[in-house]
Amino acid sequence: MFVSYKWLAEYVDLSGITPEQLAEKITRSGIEVESVDVRNEGLKGVKVGYVVEKEQHPDADKLNKCQVDLGEGEVVQIICGAKNVDKGQKVAVATVGAVLPGNFKIKKAKLRGEVSNGMICSLQELGIESKLVAKEYSEGIFVFPNDVEVGVDALEQLGLDDAVLELGLTPNRSDALSMLGVAHEVAAILERDVKYPEISYESSNEKASDVIAVRIDAADDNPLYVAKVIKNVTIAPSPLWMQSRLMAAGIRPHNNVVDITNFVLLEYGQPLHAFDYDRFGSKEIVVRRAKAGEKIVTLDEQERTLAPDHLVITNGNEPVALAGVMGGANSEVQADTTTVLLESALFTAQTIRKASKDHGLRSEASARYEKGVDPNRVHAAAERAAQLISLYAGGDVLEGIAEVQTKTFEPVIVKTTVEKVNRVLGMDVSAEEMKSILDRLQFGVELDGTTLIVTVPTRRGDITIEEDLVEEIARLYGYDNIPTTLPVGQAFPGKLTSYQEKRRKVRRYLEGTGLYQAITYSLTSEEKAGKFAIEKTDVTKLSLPISEERSVLRLSLLPHLLEALKYNVARQIDQVALYEIGSVFLANGSNKQPLEKERLSVAITGLWHSHMWQAEKKPVDFYVIKGIAEGLFDLLGLSNQVEFKQATRDDMHPGRTAEIYLGDLFIGFVGQLHPSVQKELDLSETYVFELSLADILNVEVEETRFEVIPRYPSISRDIALVVNADVVAGEIQKVITQAGGKILKDVSVFDLYEGDRLEEGKKSVAFSLRYFDPERTLTDEDVSKAHDKVLKAVEEQFGAILRG
Template identity: 65%
Template sequence: MFVSYKWLSEYVDLDGMPAKELAEKITRSGIEVEGVEVLGEGIKGVVIGHVLEKEQHPNADKLNVCQVDIGEEEPVQIVCGAPNVDKGQKVAVAKVGAVLPGNFKIKKAKLRGEASNGMICSLQELGIESKLVAKEYAEGIFVFPNEVTPGEDALLQLNLDDEVLELGLTPNRSDCLSMLGVAYEVAALLDKEVKFPNVEVEEAAERAEDWITVSIEAKEDNPIYIARIVKNVKIGPSPLWMQTRLMAEGIRPHNNVVDITNYILLEYGQPLHAFDYERLGSKEIVVRRAQDGEKFVTLDDAERTLSSEHLLITNGKEGVALAGVMGGANSEVEDDTTTVLIESAYFDGQRVRQASKDHGLRSEASARFEKGVDPNRLQAAADRAAQLMAQYAGGEVLAGSVVAGEINLEPKVVAVTLEKLNRVLGTSLEAPEVEDIFRRLKFEVKTDNGAFIVTVPTRRGDITIPEDLVEEVARLYGYDRLPTTVPVGATYPGGLTDYQKKRRAVRQFLEGAGLNQAITYTLTSGKKAKEYALDSREPIKLAMPMSEEHAYLRLSMIPQLLGAVAYNNARQMDSIALYEVGNIFLKTAAGELPEEQEHVAGAITGLWEENLWQGEKKPVDFFVAKGILEGLFAKLGLLERITFKKAEVAGMHPGRTAAVELDGQVIGFVGQVHPQQAKELDIKEVYVFELKLSPLFAAETAPVAYQPIPRFPSITRDIALVVDTNVEAGQLKAIIEEAGGKLLKDAHVFDLYEGEHVEAGKKSIAFSLKYFDPEKTLTDEEVVKVHNSVLDALKEKVNAELRS
């Protein structure tokens, strides 16, 4: 909600309080002011000018040479290219030395040989958004009404000396979606009175009931409907002050009748609609539900297909307005309109929201109906609109209003005790203080045995329970004045749980290893939801998805990370390293919430290391991804309990993918994305991993034990083993470590050979074995004995032979 400071000051005496100070007070009361905009900030030297003469530029077809009276001794010559400039107009002129938005300074100039001493301005050049400029001035300069005087400050006439407060309203504070609602709020904060508009309607002898009848068939959707008739109106522009107020509030001016309905919407918070009476096609208004498949053309000339969920205003035969959302093209107020029917009604918010959502028509009116309007303002808003149409459109208001239906206008009564107020707020307020707060809010209050019985006005539909009254007292008393208290009872030092510490360790390690954290959508498409899942289950579909691309809960984070890689690759970011810690969702029994599991996943592509000076480049490969995981497991103290085994995972390279096991239980996988999959995503060679975090974090680890630096030398033995090609290096290493016993401290692969010097169906794998005894220097005999045991075990279990 935008609030004009100057307009607000007509309802509440602000005593010259700066707008920013007022904004601070409003924010402290619980309604956030998101910003204060000074409309004409940075503009100076712009005055009213009177175009005395206009001649065609001798050297340019699209330029005119104008003589303009700007209130000085002599007129000034200005070259203007606006198509609508003409003799006799009152216009905005930026004099020489003036400054326009963007620090644009006006200087003397020559345009095609003709001197130009200033600039005739459009509203856009004065900082007003194009969407807020009336259509007749959208392509040219703005023309003032004749009552302005040359030399006057144009900013004052255009209301650009105003300041606008932007309120960030929560849905419960719909009462502040109007100037009067904000006035009530500000008056309560400043302990002032609200000055209401003086509504006096001079009525003609003819009665409105002789011109129109109203009947309501959908009484639950539209409990009350009020119609007023204004005849002999003359359609034209609304007064300048009204246009500028509408623009300050973010609404584009149209004509006097439409602008008045929008003005009342902003002033009272009550949406109105103006029908062209002659175009209605009948002398009756019938409010009913639309029929399934019924067609209706709205003001934007779009044909809408309605359903029985939509509320329709009809002339008894066909629709003339989609209730609370948009009027129909068949009854629109146009330049030749002479008689206007003013609609002021109360529509059910849910019904309006349904139509607004189904047809994508979000408007100022629908927003107010959805949140709730004050039923006590229906008649006043209609009367005020009739008054202004008589005043600014020359109309005659027919006597009386045509009212159909009724609505409960009784205000709610809510009670709260002084004891509860003080107990909840931690204050020591006295009864007179609380009564004074309710008085400032314009709530009627009676005191009975320590309880405040409050009659809540209908404009405050958000107050229904005692806790709402507690909130009202708190915010008017001042949140900053509430006492600070310390919780009573035993206190415990804060800290992270073991799970949280390990999660933080995972993030810190991966970031330290060079990966960047990514946060991706948990919602995905049906196809992607099934890809790379560690647990194969039917994905969970949302009941009301935003789109097909976000219709399912994910079973894996890898598809989204691959999408992020593709996005960056498409923007020439070739070396990417991402990780994500997040939840996946597993389907459980019908009707139950899904099981959430926390996983960590990563995706790496491009160069892992690049040293230009040395000419060294290391692309990412399987062992880079595997090494990152090994470092992570070492950080968690679990490396010795982790094994990597060859695995086949859908969407992964069959020869470069390994399952990750913790104590024999599969907790994830690591490997290369299948080249075909990478081609479909238009990405290069990518390596990914995904792990379950719960088993990792739940695994108990022995406390860190430090060992002294060895005092005795170690002995290294290298062996090249010839085995069948289907024997895995991990299997050989496990046999070596088991047979090596306590003296074997390390065993790792350093070579693999398959070729003409090895028998077909065989391969040669070379291991380096390190033997060491922390208590003494090993002898050759001791090492040979253990080493022979290793070779015997290899021969026995996998028929491994030493390569000659």
């Protein structure tokens, strides 16, 4: 919600408080102000000028030579390239010395030999977004109405001498989706009064109910519908002040009638719609569910196919609007419209949400209906719009309204006690102070002893239980006033569990290896949910997802981690190394909460080391990612229990992937992405691993034991074994370790050869073996006995022979 400071000042006294101070107070009371945009910050020297003469530039077809009066008794020459500039216009002129957005300074210049003393500006050049500029001025300069005085500050006339507060509203605070709602909030914070606009106009003798009737066939979806009729309307641009306020709120101006409906939407939070009465097609409004396959062309000129769960406004025969979302092109207010049929209605949130989602239409109206509007502002908003149309479109408002109301709307009564409030807050707020806070919010309050009986106005639909009242009292009393206390107990509080300590060690280790932590969404699409999952189950679907891309809970961290890699690489970052520790969600049967398990994922692409001075670049490879995993297992004391086994997995490289086992338990995998996946993501060679962190950290590990530095030397022997090409080196290493006995301490692979010196289907794997006894010096005979056992074991198991 964008809130104009100057507009807000019309409803509540803001004297003595700056926009920045107001933003701070609103944020401290519970609604975050995300930014304060001073619209004329850095701008100066822009005046309203009058184009006295315009003629073609003698040496340029697309330039005009304009003589402009700046209200100082002197006419200056300005060269302008806008197609719509003309004699007799009042325009925004950046004079010599003026500063425009981007610190663009205006200087006296010569354009094709002609002097130019300034610049005639478009709204875009004054810092207004193109999408907010009225279509007639979207490709040229802005022209002021004739009643604007020449020489005055153009920024002030355009409402740019203002500050706009952007409120980050949570879904429950729909009351603050209107200027009056924000005014109530600010008035409560500042302890001041709210001033509502005065509504008065002269109505004609003709009655609205004589020219239009309302029938509701879907009362559950539409409990209240109000229609007013305004005749003899003249369609024209809305007043400049109204256009400025709409643009400040992020809405593009159209014409006086449409702008008034949008203005009242922002003012009251009540969506309105204006139909052309003569194009409506009947004298009866019928609100009903759509028929299957029924079609409507909406205002965006898109034909849409409707379903029975969509609510439509019809003329009795065909739809003229998708209720609460968008009007139809067949009844649109146009330049020749003379009679306006004005709709103000209450639609249920679920119905509007369904239609908005199905058609991909998100409007200011649907956003408010989805979160809930105040039913007691439906009539007031219609009257306010009628007043403004009468005033600024010259319309004659027909007496009364045509309406149907099938439900009454009474304020909610909520009770709480002083003791309850203070107990929850840990404070000592008096009953009188609580009553004062609720009075400031304009809630009806009765104090019965220590019981607060609160009548909540219908504009605050988020207040339904006593905990809501506790929150209201707390935030306006001031969260800063809640006392700080230390916990009391016999033991020191805050000790980490063993699991938490290990998780911290894992984070420190991964960051020490050069990885950056990432935090990605837990929600994903059905297509991505099952990819790379260690445990595959059915996905857990959301009942009401925001979008298809965020419709199910993830089974793996890697898909979104790879999206983060793709995002960074696309921005020319040539080395990206990320890790994430987070939860995945495994289905646990229908109508049950999913099981939540913690995972660790790592994804690396690009360069691993880059030393420009030494002209050395090392790209990431399988041994880098495997080394990180091995270092992690070593840190946790699990090296002797972990085994890597060659494997084939979906979306992983078939020759560079291994599954990881903790004893017999499968805990994850490591390897390179499949080349087709890398190509799809526009990545170079990318290596990943995902581990079941919960399984790893819950393993009980023996305490570290320290040994005396050995006094006796070790003996190393190297062997090269010729085996069949399909024999896995890790299996050979395992057999060697078992056969070598107690004195064989280390076994490592240091060479692999496959070539023309070996017969086809064979390979040579070389191992280095280190023998050692901490109690004595080993003899050659001791080592030979153990070594012979090793050779015999590999020969029996794999048919291995020593390579000569």
